[in-house]
Amino acid sequence: xxxxxxxxxxxxGKPLSVEEVxxxxxxxxxVRIKIVATGICHSDDHVLKGSLPNVEFPVILxxxxxxxxxxxxxxxxxxxxxxxxxxxxxxxxxxxSYCRNPESNYCQKFHFSEPQNLLPDKTSRFTCKGKQIxxxxxxxxxxxxxxxxxxxxxxxxxxxxxxKVCLFGCGFSTGYGAAINTAKVKPGSxxxxxxxxxxxxxxxxxxxxxxxxxxxxxxxxxxxxxKAKELGATDCINPRxxxxxxQEVITEMTGQGVDYSFEAIGHRDTMIAALASCNxxxxxxVMIGELDSGSEITIDPTLLLTGRTWxxxxxxxxxxxxxxxxxxxxxxxxxxxNSDLLITxxxxxxxxxxxxxxxxxxx
Ligand code: NAD
Ligand code: ZN
Numbered sequence: 001x002x003x004x005x006x007x008x009x010x011x012x013g014k015p016l017s018v019e020e021v022x023x024x025x026x027x028x029x030x031v032r033i034k035i036v037a038t039g040i041c042h043s044d045d046h047v048l049k050g051s052l053p054n055v056e057f058p059v060i061l062x063x064x065x066x067x068x069x070x071x072x073x074x075x076x077x078x079x080x081x082x083x084x085x086x087x088x089x090x091x092x093x094x095x096x097s098y099c100r101n102p103e104s105n106y107c108q109k110f111h112f113s114e115p116q117n118l119l120p121d122k123t124s125r126f127t128c129k130g131k132q133i134x135x136x137x138x139x140x141x142x143x144x145x146x147x148x149x150x151x152x153x154x155x156x157x158x159x160x161x162x163x164k165v166c167l168f169g170c171g172f173s174t175g176y177g178a179a180i181n182t183a184k185v186k187p188g189s190x191x192x193x194x195x196x197x198x199x200x201x202x203x204x205x206x207x208x209x210x211x212x213x214x215x216x217x218x219x220x221x222x223x224x225x226x227k228a229k230e231l232g233a234t235d236c237i238n239p240r241x242x243x244x245x246x247q248e249v250i251t252e253m254t255g256q257g258v259d260y261s262f263e264a265i266g267h268r269d270t271m272i273a274a275l276a277s278c279n280x281x282x283x284x285x286v287m288i289g290e291l292d293s294g295s296e297i298t299i300d301p302t303l304l305l306t307g308r309t310w311x312x313x314x315x316x317x318x319x320x321x322x323x324x325x326x327x328x329x330x331x332x333x334x335x336x337x338n339s340d341l342l343i344t345x346x347x348x349x350x351x352x353x354x355x356x357x358x359x360x361x362x363x
Contacts, residue, residue, distance in 0.1 A: 001025065002032070002070075006143035007352045008128055010058045012050035015353045016142065021060070021133065023145040024125040026073035031153050032125075033087060037163040038065035038141040040355045041170045042197060042266070043290060047136065048356075051292035054115040059134040060126055063089035065141025066156075066166035076150045084156050086169050086329075087139040090315040091152035092322040105181075105318050109151070111137050120149055141169070142352060154325040157333055164340050165329050167198065170315065172339045173328060175202025177316020178262055178286050179210055187211030189259040192250050193233070194274045196224035197359075198342050199288055200264035201231055205337055207260070208232030216250060216258065221362040231341060239273075247276035257283055265289045268297050275299065280306040287312045 002023045007016035026032045044061045046052050069083045079085060089111075093099055096108035108114070117134040118124050125147040126133035126140070140146045156165065175198070179185045191207040193200050196219040207215045208231065217225065217233035225236035235253065239246040251257045257279035263271045266289030275285040285308065291297070304310060315321065319328070332339060344363060347355050 002145050004144035005349065006060050006126070006128070007062070007349070008058055008133055009048060009061055012048060012057060016061070016356075018350055018352065019128050021126055021128040021143060023143065023147060026071060026076075026125070026147050027119070027121060028074040029076060029150050030073040030119065030147050031076055031079055031085070031150055032070045032072070032145060032147045033067040033085060033153070034070045034145055035065045035067040035141050035143060037166040038062045039167050039169070039171060039198065040064070040352075040359055042199070042359065043170070045356060045359060046266070046290055046292070052290070053293040054111065054117070055136065056115075056117040056134045058128070058131065059117065059136050060140035060143050060146075061136045062142030063137050063139045064166055064170040065139065066160075066162035066169065070145060078150060079153055079155050084158055084160055084162060086154045086156055086165065086325050087141065087146065087148045088152045088154055088321040088325065089137040089139050089170060090321050091138065091149065092320050093151045099320070103318055105316065105320055106314060110314075119147065139169070144349070151322070154322045156326050156329040160329050160333060163346065164343070165332060167339055167342060168325055168328050168332075171198035172202045172342065173316040173319055173325065174288060174313070175199040175264060176206040176209070176337070177319050178288050178313045179203050179206025179260070181317030181319060182286050182311055182313040183260045183262070183284055185210035185212050185260050188213045190214040190216070190254050192216040192218060192258045192261040192274065192277050194218045194261070194263045194270050195265035195289060196221070196228050197264065200262065201228060201342055202339070203262045203264055203288065204228055204231045204233050205339070209337060214254070216253065218246060223362065227341065245273065247273045250277040256280070259283060261285045263287050263289050266291055268295065271297060272299055275303055275308065275310055278308060280308055282307060284309045284311065
């Protein structure tokens with residue numbers, strides 16, 4: 001058993017509490033990882049607010065991390081102690097029908113199919129003050145050590161800087177993959193990205209990498225525009241600067257609407273605006289943002305009747321996580337893109353709540 005620090009969420013709506021926890025050794029088929037760095041994704045904040053389904057408190061959140069294998073359980077063959085890894089919040093069991101489908105990345109062991117509050121044997125490896133603490137999507141990266149099933153671990157280049165590639169555990173892969181895999185953005189096309197947080201900016205990078213001719217970045221926080229331009233946005237617009245709905249502004253800017261639109265916020269209104277911003281015939285809108293669980297959207301069906309496509313995406317569309325994350329890291333090492341530009345602040349672990357404050361303040 002390892003004693004270490006972790007940020008425990010005792011209840012929804014409360015700040016995290018950095019505590020000493022005990023982390024039990026990995027059982028058969030599991031890997032214990034020393035987490036070196038973790039990002040904060042807005043989805044962690046959704047969970048804290050109680051809006052992601054099936055999460056049980058107390059819980060250790062965090063799902064965008066990178067670390068080093070500390071020990072392995074019986075039967076683990078794909079990693080060994082000392083390997084650099086990214087724990088995967090979307091596993092790849094390799095056996096379910098979705099894993100066997102080359103076009104999908106959703107694994108039936110993912111949280112939406114089977115809650116991942118406990119490890120597959122239905123026990124937890126975390127305790128704090130004598131109480132069992134739940135895992136979060138199996139990865140729980142807000143802990144100095146965590147235990148993860150082997151099929152939720154990707155081994156990466158030994159030279160990779162963990163404080164940079166931790167973003168590949170969620171935000172970067174999600175946004176970049178939404179453009180490359182889910183939308184399959186074509187060279188010369190026009191795109192609109194709603195929301196310029198880590199996910200939306202990664203979608204901007206994906207549109208640019210795919211050769212989009214015009215990338216319209218949309219946010220109510222104009223402080224995000226400089227970074228969006230640096231990453232490839234050609235136009236940056238703030239819906240609050242216009243009297244008319246933003247979908248009308250985008251339609252006028254482009255003639256018929258964009259070829260591809262992305263919603264990386266998680267609000268009903270912006271999801272509908274993003275859908276209406278892509279052209280009525282061949283336009284494709286990708287929903288990335290997460291709405292509160294249980295919420296519903298009502299749309300005018302003629303938005304789809306004329307041919308538009310509305311799609312969702314999880315962790316970057318068809319990235320099969322165990323295979324694709326090491327390749328993305330290799331591309332990063334080859335300088336094919338610079339995801340370092342997404343990193344705004346680096347804080348010591350004890351200041352994790354300050355990190356959430358910065359996220360909420362749009363910093
Ligand atoms: P973030 O908080 O860093 O960024 C959100 C951005 O949206 C901010 O810049 C904010 O100013 C902007 N915004 C808020 N309201 C707006 C409005 N009305 N109009 C225009 N812009 C507005 O969040 P993030 O970490 O980038 O995550 C974005 C969303 O993606 C979240 O809902 C998150 O849960 C979701 N997400 C989904 C997946 C997936 O696999 N589908 C993965 C990760 C995150
Ligand atoms: Zn995330």
